[in-house]
Amino acid sequence: MNSALMNTYNRFPLTLVKGEGSYVWDDAGNKYLDFTSGIATCNLGHVNLYVKEKVEQQLNTLWHCSNLYHIPPQEKLASQLVNNSCFDQVFFGNSGAEANEGAIKLARKYTKTVKNSSAYEIVTFKQSFHGRTLATLTATGQSKVQIGFEPLPEGFRYLPYNDFDSLKDLFKEQTCAVMLELIQAEGGVVVADKEWVKEVVRICKKNDVLLIIDEVQTGMGRTGTLFAYQQFEIEPDIITLAKGLGSGFPIGAVLAKKEVAKAFTPGSHGSTFGGNPLATTAGLATIEYITEKNICQNVSELGNYFKDKLHELLPLNPILKEVRGKGLLLGIALEGEAIDVVNAARQKGVLILVAGANVVRILPPLTTNKDEIDHCLSVLKEIVTSSEYMVSC
Numbered sequence: 001m002n003s004a005l006m007n008t009y010n011r012f013p014l015t016l017v018k019g020e021g022s023y024v025w026d027d028a029g030n031k032y033l034d035f036t037s038g039i040a041t042c043n044l045g046h047v048n049l050y051v052k053e054k055v056e057q058q059l060n061t062l063w064h065c066s067n068l069y070h071i072p073p074q075e076k077l078a079s080q081l082v083n084n085s086c087f088d089q090v091f092f093g094n095s096g097a098e099a100n101e102g103a104i105k106l107a108r109k110y111t112k113t114v115k116n117s118s119a120y121e122i123v124t125f126k127q128s129f130h131g132r133t134l135a136t137l138t139a140t141g142q143s144k145v146q147i148g149f150e151p152l153p154e155g156f157r158y159l160p161y162n163d164f165d166s167l168k169d170l171f172k173e174q175t176c177a178v179m180l181e182l183i184q185a186e187g188g189v190v191v192a193d194k195e196w197v198k199e200v201v202r203i204c205k206k207n208d209v210l211l212i213i214d215e216v217q218t219g220m221g222r223t224g225t226l227f228a229y230q231q232f233e234i235e236p237d238i239i240t241l242a243k244g245l246g247s248g249f250p251i252g253a254v255l256a257k258k259e260v261a262k263a264f265t266p267g268s269h270g271s272t273f274g275g276n277p278l279a280t281t282a283g284l285a286t287i288e289y290i291t292e293k294n295i296c297q298n299v300s301e302l303g304n305y306f307k308d309k310l311h312e313l314l315p316l317n318p319i320l321k322e323v324r325g326k327g328l329l330l331g332i333a334l335e336g337e338a339i340d341v342v343n344a345a346r347q348k349g350v351l352i353l354v355a356g357a358n359v360v361r362i363l364p365p366l367t368t369n370k371d372e373i374d375h376c377l378s379v380l381k382e383i384v385t386s387s388e389y390m391v392s393c
């Protein structure tokens with residue numbers, strides 16, 4: 001198709017024009033069960049009525065004003081995030097990459113101005129994904145997102161994920177922070193080993209190195225707690241959020257402990273749109289809905305149910321290797337091309353995703369129910385037991 005858009009996405013042959021709850025409709029009126037949630041973004045389902053009403057009120061009041069003025073929903077959202085976490089202060093941006101960029105800047109500024117140290121290096125992990133800006137694609141431990149953009153910014157080093165042995169190389173004199181995802185979502189739905197994470201924390205503490213957890217995909221209830229770090233018995237110095245924070249409105253956030261956050265002073269960081277009244281109203285309504293409706297409990301219960309049922313699919317086809325994930329961030333590792341399963345599911349009215357070449361990724365809205373999960377399971381079962389699928393993989 002001739003398009004005025006730059007060719008940056010391999011798009012599915014589907015045009016979505018409407019959404020409601022767990023469902024979306026295409027331009028021909030076909031209905032799909034959306035178990036992608038806009039890649040873990042529309043976590044409360046499409047057009048969530050509580051969020052919609054709050055945003056509508058704000059739309060009738062004030063759309064935008066500069067961060068040179070006080071913005072009440074921004075203050076309230078920051079308080080809610082702080083009251084529900086181990087952090088003290090928040091900076092708002094517009095996306096996950098921007099949140100990670102902000103976290104990297106904060107780590108370096110803190111190290112230079114508060115610790116008075118010249119350390120600058122951020123250690124990240126192979127197969128990670130942290131965004132597409134120059135610093136965050138460099139932080140990303142996958143060369144496929146870096147090729148062609150050289151020279152890359154200095155000061156990043158990569159270690160293998162979940163690998164105890166290589167932790168002996170974690171700290172070097174120039175290391176100022178470690179940044180990691182507790183589930184490498186884009187990297188194949190790989191869950192961090194809790195003991196390995198604790199060892200990373202121990203080394204960071206011993207050497208006075210900051211720990212940044214990228215919760216852009218795992219945050220806002222996706223894994224069964226408001227933030228994934230809460231299941232790992234750790235207290236990071238910084239976390240980053242985006243995706244589910246605004247229920248579909250673009251917003252990102254850096255949350256930090258007071259001692260670290262104080263390194264940002266007027267002029268050190270900023271954004272025209274970051275924390276604007278509309279996005280932060282959406283964020284505030286989102287966190288209110290998650291906490292008041294006990295959404296995290298729904299996620300843990302349904303996540304366990306879904307995972308158990310996915311395990312029951314494994315013996316049906318030897319190509320299916322492993323079920324991975326936590327809460328409603330789930331993956332099925334296979335020997336064949338995951339995209340074949342995704343395409344077959346779409347043709348049967350269910351939208352799911354890949355994570356790398358060989359992992360099917362499933363990201364239902366956190367408001368989903370057993371009936372919808374059972375429907376997705378029956379479609380997956382039909383696909384993995386069909387003769388075409390056996391042949392194509």
Ligand SMILES: Cc1ncc(COP(=O)(O)O)c(C=O)c1O
Binds near residue numbers: 131
């Ligand atoms: C863990 C993680 N970090 C960062 C990002 C980048 O977020 P954004 O696309 O909003 O810039 C993503 C996006 O998929 C992500 O999954």
